[in-house]
Structures are given as C-alpha cells and as structure tokens.
Amino acid sequence: MLGAFFADSVLYFGTVTNWALLEGGMISAYVILPVYLTVALYNGTYSRRALTNWQTSAFRAITALIVAAALVNLLAFFAKSNAEFSRMVFALGLVTTAVLMTAMRFGVSRVLSRKWGPTSLNKMVIHAGGPELTLPHAIHVDAREHGLVPTLDDPRALDRLSKYLRNMDEVVVSCPAEERAAWAQVLKGSGIDGEVTHQLPREIGAVGVVHYDAAGVSALKVSSGQLGIRARVAKRLFDVAVSGLVLLVAAPLMLIVALLIKLEDGGPVFFIQKRVGRGNRFFAILKFRSMRESDDSGAQSTLLEDERVTRIGRFIRRTSIDELPQLINVLKGDMSLVGPRPHALGSKAGSKLFWEVDRNYWQRHGLRPGITGLAQVRGHRGATDTETQLSNRLLADLEYMQRWSLWQDIAILAATLRVITHERAF
Structure with a gap:
C-alpha cells in the first residue's frame, strides 16, 4: 500500500526529491x-484459507480496503481535513493497491498450492487398526x-505421540471400536483438531x-484447538512482553537469590525437573533450588518443616520467588504466564497418580502450562493430600480453558499478586 501510494505520488507530482509535495499524497x-x-484482521483477509484461495483472499482484501477508505x-x-489529502493520489493509490494486492495473492496462492496442495492445513x-x-x-x-499407543497410564508414550503431532x-485416527475411547482421551489433550473414525454415524446420517x-x-x-490464531498471537505477545519486562526488573533480586543459594551449601542454583506441558509434551521446568535433596519424579511432596528445605529455600518458597526462573520457560515458549500448572510425572493425590484420579486430567494440557492459573488464585495450591484437592484444581483448569480471554489472564495475574505468599508454600 505504501509503495503504491508513493509511486502514484511521484507520477502525479512529477518529483522524487520534493518531500513536502509528496507528503500530500502519502499522508492518506x-x-x-x-x-x-x-x-482486514477481522474479515478474514489474513485467514489460513487465504493462503491457497486467491479469489476469496483478494475479495476480502479489496473489501477491507473499500471499508477503510470509506x-x-x-x-x-x-474533521474538516479533506483538503490535506490529494484526492487524485488517494484514488490512484487505492486502485493501484487493489491491483498489487490481487496480483500478490494470486502469485502466493499458486506457489503455495504447488508446494502444499489445495490446503494449507497440516493433516x-x-x-x-481401523x-x-x-x-x-x-x-x-x-x-x-x-510405536504409537494411546496409553493414558504412560506419560512417556504420550510424549512420543506428541512429537509426531507437533x-x-x-x-x-483410524482405530478399532475398543480403542476409540482411549484415542479420544489422548487427542483431547493434544491442543489440535482431532478425529476418530467411526462407521455408525455414516450409516445413520x-x-x-x-x-x-x-x-x-x-x-x-472429538477435540479442537483451544484458541484461534488471533487469540494465540495475542496471548503469546502478552507473555513475551510481560515476562521480558519482569525478568529485566527482577534481575537484581534473582542475582542475589542465586548467590545466597550458592553460598549456603555450594549446590546448583537451579532446580530442573521434567514436567508435562502443552500437548502432553515433556519440557524442563526451571526453579530456584530450595532443597538439599531433589526428587526428580515429584512423587514425594514437600512437607511442613521438611528437613530437605534449606534456609534460603524456605523463604523463597513461601514468597514464591523460587518460581521466577520460569519466566525463562515463558520466553522459550514452554510455558505461559497464565495456564494450568505443570505437574511432575510422579505427582500423587492421596495414593493415586494424578491421571488415575480422573481420566479428564489429560485435557488440561491443551494449552501451554502457566506460572499461575485460575486454580492457584482460588487457593488450590501446595501439596495434594486428597483426591478432592486434585479434582478442584482440574475443574478450575478446565473452566479456564473453556472461558479463556486476554482480560481473564490479566485478572488472574492481578489476583496472583495477592496470593504470592501463602501458608501452603512449604
């Protein structure tokens, strides 16, 4: 658009160097x-379909151009500012822009169609066995x-499957009847559109x-992507902007904490543990180390007056400072500022592993895990001594995913400031 208006301004005014004159055409x-x-962002001009369907793409682009011009x-x-615009350049610029946009979209769709086929979807x-x-x-x-199996009791099998679905x-999934439920549960936590073949619906229409x-x-x-493209972009931009700013502001504090951890017992500064993230994929979560002995599986929850917790560790756990390194996970794309909290593989509610308590547990992995979440601001945090405590967290996580909005993320972050220190952080 800028190129079209500049070219038309040069042709109309007959100059390339007199910017004061050209500005009358470019201001529009x-x-x-x-x-x-x-x-254009709201009428589908930049939708996925526009990549391979140039007619629809060009029609929506020109429609957006006409609406914007009007x-x-x-x-x-x-505003009584019509006099500041060159009407001729404005009209020529719109026509040239429409022609260039149509030509570009035609060329792009032809190239992509030859490379991808008639669809831009990765299917x-x-x-x-179906x-x-x-x-x-x-x-x-x-x-x-x-070696792809829908084994809900084996996080490693789910991690393997997630690498194929990335x-x-x-x-x-074309599978026999007895495996449909298992595949459906696995796909619900994938964060993508999932389907399981079934002959009966075709027979009965x-x-x-x-x-x-x-x-x-x-x-x-049986499943669908949790967020649309605009929502994913908005959430990611918000994550990067806020986490980057907080890391910059908190850098002195994090440096002091790192030195104190190192000086206390000479051990590593960070605690790194394998967690289950978006689409059931494993990732390495970062925390400030707060214990002398670490349990990589997460099977042993931290207890009140736990002897493994160091002196500086007790303080940073109670004030949630130990969570600050997870901002690096956010910048890397492993986590989000707000989302379901990622759990260790061996985490238990009572005597059962989390996914043994409720089969809907895997559905919470349709979004990136968060540093904080709806469950946390409602007080569902700390050790899970009973199955009810896990169920409460799961319900809150699923509610968050169903009702997601950027404003909800902002509200949860604001509410988190009130519960940074809590009695269950031991």
Missing part, C-alpha cells in the same frame, strides 16, 4: 493503513510401526460428523 496512505489492517473519508469530512492420518483411510495431501503414519493442524467421501469413511470430531 499513513492514515488508511492502520484502518485497513484493523478491518471510514477515512468519513472521519476526514467531520495427519494415524492408522491404528478402516483403511487414504487422504490426499496428508501425512500417513502406521501406529504399530512407529505442528499438525488436524489428526485423524448423524450431524456434526466429518465425512471423507472418497474413502467411504466417517470420523467423529
């Missing part, structure tokens, strides 16, 4: 550009050959079912 581009982007003209009329079909299903432009994986937009006519197979949709 500066005004219309942010308005156009606002409209709004700018309306505002200029009421995978997992053949796990009906034969062949989808064009999809990745086909034999579950038995690659960067996928949709996954279809059920609604809300995906029909693959070419293969003669239908699939029940």
Whole structure:
C-alpha cells in the first residue's frame, strides 16, 4: 500500500526529491493503513484459507480496503481535513493497491498450492487398526510401526505421540471400536483438531460428523484447538512482553537469590525437573533450588518443616520467588504466564497418580502450562493430600480453558499478586 501510494505520488507530482509535495499524497496512505489492517484482521483477509484461495483472499482484501477508505473519508469530512489529502493520489493509490494486492495473492496462492496442495492445513492420518483411510495431501503414519499407543497410564508414550503431532493442524485416527475411547482421551489433550473414525454415524446420517467421501469413511470430531490464531498471537505477545519486562526488573533480586543459594551449601542454583506441558509434551521446568535433596519424579511432596528445605529455600518458597526462573520457560515458549500448572510425572493425590484420579486430567494440557492459573488464585495450591484437592484444581483448569480471554489472564495475574505468599508454600 505504501509503495503504491508513493509511486502514484511521484507520477502525479512529477518529483522524487520534493518531500513536502509528496507528503500530500502519502499522508492518506499513513492514515488508511492502520484502518485497513484493523478491518482486514477481522474479515478474514489474513485467514489460513487465504493462503491457497486467491479469489476469496483478494475479495476480502479489496473489501477491507473499500471499508477503510470509506471510514477515512468519513472521519476526514467531520474533521474538516479533506483538503490535506490529494484526492487524485488517494484514488490512484487505492486502485493501484487493489491491483498489487490481487496480483500478490494470486502469485502466493499458486506457489503455495504447488508446494502444499489445495490446503494449507497440516493433516495427519494415524492408522491404528481401523478402516483403511487414504487422504490426499496428508501425512500417513502406521501406529504399530512407529510405536504409537494411546496409553493414558504412560506419560512417556504420550510424549512420543506428541512429537509426531507437533505442528499438525488436524489428526485423524483410524482405530478399532475398543480403542476409540482411549484415542479420544489422548487427542483431547493434544491442543489440535482431532478425529476418530467411526462407521455408525455414516450409516445413520448423524450431524456434526466429518465425512471423507472418497474413502467411504466417517470420523467423529472429538477435540479442537483451544484458541484461534488471533487469540494465540495475542496471548503469546502478552507473555513475551510481560515476562521480558519482569525478568529485566527482577534481575537484581534473582542475582542475589542465586548467590545466597550458592553460598549456603555450594549446590546448583537451579532446580530442573521434567514436567508435562502443552500437548502432553515433556519440557524442563526451571526453579530456584530450595532443597538439599531433589526428587526428580515429584512423587514425594514437600512437607511442613521438611528437613530437605534449606534456609534460603524456605523463604523463597513461601514468597514464591523460587518460581521466577520460569519466566525463562515463558520466553522459550514452554510455558505461559497464565495456564494450568505443570505437574511432575510422579505427582500423587492421596495414593493415586494424578491421571488415575480422573481420566479428564489429560485435557488440561491443551494449552501451554502457566506460572499461575485460575486454580492457584482460588487457593488450590501446595501439596495434594486428597483426591478432592486434585479434582478442584482440574475443574478450575478446565473452566479456564473453556472461558479463556486476554482480560481473564490479566485478572488472574492481578489476583496472583495477592496470593504470592501463602501458608501452603512449604
């Protein structure tokens, strides 16, 4: 757009060096550009479909351009600033912009269609013993050959599966009837659109079912991505901006804490532990070390007056300072500022592992885990002595995922400031 308006200004005014003269033509581009982007982001101009369908893409772009031009003209009329715009450059700039956008989108869609096929989706079909299903432009994986099993009692098996699903937009599992429930539970925690094949809905003409006519197979949709593209971008930008700022401000405090930890017993500064993150993938969580002996599995919860906790460790645990290094996890993309808290593999509620208490437990991994979350600000934190305590946390996590909004994240962060120190932090 800026290039089109500049070129038209040069042609109309007949100069390249007289910026005072060119500014009369360019000012309209500066005004219309942010308005156009606002409209375009909401009418699907930059949607995933626009990558391979140039007609739809160009139509939406031109529509956004016309709406933006009309709004700018309306505002200029009421502000009595029409005289500052060159009407001829404004008209020529809009036409040139529309032509260039259409040409660019046509070229991009042709290139991407040759490279990707007719869709920009990354789709995978997992053949796990069900009906034969062949989808064009999809990745086909034999579950038995690659050792992929929907074992809910084995986090390592889920981690292996998550590596295959990384960067996928949709996954279809063709499996026998007795394995549908297990695959459905696994896919619910994947954070992507998941489907499990089933012949019955096709026979009875059920609604809300995906029909693959070419293969003669239908699939029940059992999961969906938690957030749309705009929501994911907004949440990620918010995470990076806030965590980066807090790390900068807290750097002196973190340096002092690191020195105190090192001086007390000469051990490592950080405690690093394997946790379950988004899509059931493992990641290494960072904390300031607060104990002399660490339990990597998380099977042994910290107790009141636990002898393993150091003197500086007791203070940083009670004030939640030990959690500050997780801001590095946020910048790396392993975690978010707000989300379900990541748990260690051996964590137990009473005598049972977390996923043994409630099979819906794996669904909480559809989003990045958070430094804080809805469960924490409601007081569900610390050791889980009973199954009820885990159930309360799980309900809060699932509620957060269903109702996510950026404003909710901000509210939770604000509420977290009130519960930084707590009696269950031992």
